[in-house]
Amino acid sequence: AMRRLPYCHRGEVVKGFGRGSKELGIPTANFSEEVVECFPSDISTGIYYGWACVGNGDVHKMVLSIGWNPFYKNIKKSVETHIIHTFKEDFYGEILRIVITGYIRPEKNFDSLEALISAIHEDIEEAKRQLDLPEHLKYKEHSFFHLPEGKIANNH
Numbered sequence: 206a207m208r209r210l211p212y213c214h215r216g217e218v219v220k221g222f223g224r225g226s227k228e229l230g231i232p233t234a235n236f237s238e239e240v241v242e243c244f245p246s247d248i249s250t251g252i253y254y255g256w257a258c259v260g261n262g263d264v265h266k267m268v269l270s271i272g273w274n275p276f277y278k279n280i281k282k283s284v285e286t287h288i289i290h291t292f293k294e295d296f297y298g299e300i301l302r303i304v305i306t307g308y309i310r311p312e313k314n315f316d317s318l319e320a321l322i323s324a325i326h327e328d329i330e331e332a333k334r335q336l337d338l339p340e341h342l343k344y345k346e347h348s349f350f351h352l353p354e355g356k357i358a359n360n361h
């Protein structure tokens with residue numbers, strides 16, 4: 206069964222697998238293995254959208270991929286967030302908070318890099334549209350984004 210959304214999560218941004226997401230114009234902030242392990246298993250793999258904030262920064266739209274990590278023979282998950290915002294600098298080591306509000310599609314394999322990139326661009330457009338709707342827009346103000354560090358646990 207699928208967990209009811211929204212779902213909140215937070216954790217440090219770590220180095221990913223260097224798959225060159227940034228070179229494709231779609232950088233993805235990766236959570237550490239430990240943080241991913243705290244992800245409930247009833248959030249199935251696939252592409253999601255919601256809201257994200259880095260440190261004490263502003264809340265932005267995001268798309269999120271929950272997938273199987275090829276580096277661990279696909280037995281561990283990876284969770285990667287593309288924030289729909291242009292940052293001046295990288296933010297490795299910062300705390301990323303996300304509120305997942307909706308689901309787009311399952312994971313897919315693509316025949317070409319071009320097909321993958323165009324699918325991600327469609328996901329981003331879909332996320333932007335959905336997040337403007339009142340039922341998703343309201344979570345931009347979720348208290349999870351304003352709680353002080355240390356006082357929050359995941360999914361509060």
Ligand code: ADP
Pocket residue numbers: 218219220221222223224225226227228231232233234235286287288289290291292294295296297
């Ligand atoms: P990695 O393999 O280390 O995850 P990526 O190419 O996926 O490398 O780039 C991710 C990094 O880029 C993030 O950890 C973050 O520091 C930075 N970054 C800059 N802008 C964004 C953004 N809009 N969304 C996500 N990460 C971003």
Ligand code: MG
Pocket residue numbers: 221222226232233234235285
């Ligand atoms: Mg990444």
